[in-house]
Amino acid sequence: MNRARALWERVPAPAVDLVLVIAAAVDVWLNLLDDTRLGVALATLGCAALAFRRRFPLGVFLLTLPIALTQPVAVAPLAALFTLAERSRNRPLLGVCVALVAVANSTPWPLAGLTEVGRTMTLVTFVYSLATAAAPVLIAQLLQARRDLARRLVEIEEAREHERVLHAQAVLARERAQLAREMHDVVSHQVSLIAVQAGAMQVAAKDLDAKEAARTIRSLSVTTLDELRTMVTLLRASGGRATELTPQPTLADLHELVESSGTHAQLTGELPTTVGTPAQRALYRTVQEALTNVRKHAPGATARVELWQDGDDVGVTVANTPPTRPSLPLPGSQHGLVGLRERADILRGTLEAGPTTEGGYRVRLRIPLGAD
Known part of the structure; x- marks a missing residue:
């Protein structure tokens, strides 16, 4: 069955439409009851319209409807109704279309012969026509549901794969x-x-x-x-x-750090170029941690960052004034100064941190000049 379906899907759509138009034309030629010019013209128009059923399903159905009036069971209106049902989800519209086909099939043509057909026969013909017209609609809706189910299964599988990845x-x-x-x-x-x-x-x-x-x-x-x-x-x-590696900061990056710290900070002093890389990194991290604490715990305060050299030692002092407004309760790891002290110990230096007599805070790092 799957193989036959695959072969059918390989057939070009224009070829299928051409075969359908020919089949409808042969059906009309063999079974058309109204051979007048009007009947033939309406039948020809309905058969030719099947070539456009994919683009205008409702319009094509309406053009084929007169064939159902002049022929008991016609291929053209049923094919047009199948195409409409396969593409539409408007079930009330489909119900009206089925009723129209049934009414057209059960209505005697020409209308002058309406009195010659009894009510019972008309009702039987209507029921029979209603069942005949409902069949292609049900089949088309079944195919539509099958496509929806297949698409839903694909979506579920993609969702499961995404969930497995997550x-x-x-x-x-x-x-x-x-x-x-x-x-x-x-x-x-x-x-x-x-x-x-x-x-x-x-x-x-x-x-x-x-x-x-x-x-x-x-x-x-x-x-x-x-x-x-x-x-x-x-x-x-x-x-x-954040996994991309970035260059480690040095003293050359201090100016940018102070300017982008979000506090009113001023950098003063210089250090010799002989300061080793680990020492430069320790000085940078100390300033970074101190300014971060000023921004978090002393809003509105001004800070002063001073680089200095005292004999064979170099260091930095970060001092800030008292805050000008209450600070917000922000979460913190409480490990910043501990890490700085560990870094200072490794470099044989010292770190001092504590409040000042003016109500501010001061952090002071001292490292031997030759620390590496």
């Missing part, structure tokens, strides 16, 4: 988030401890080889920690647009 993405996101938590809570913490211990060993060691080995361990630990934090960020992004 479920797989959700599972992957959960696994990545769990892995990110493990790396952040366990691995990053352990590497931080290694870096701190290596720094302490570097300071306390007397042997030059031991001091150099401790410096190497601390340097590798710092690099590993930065890579771990980058990996945690990528894992938490779960494949979103």
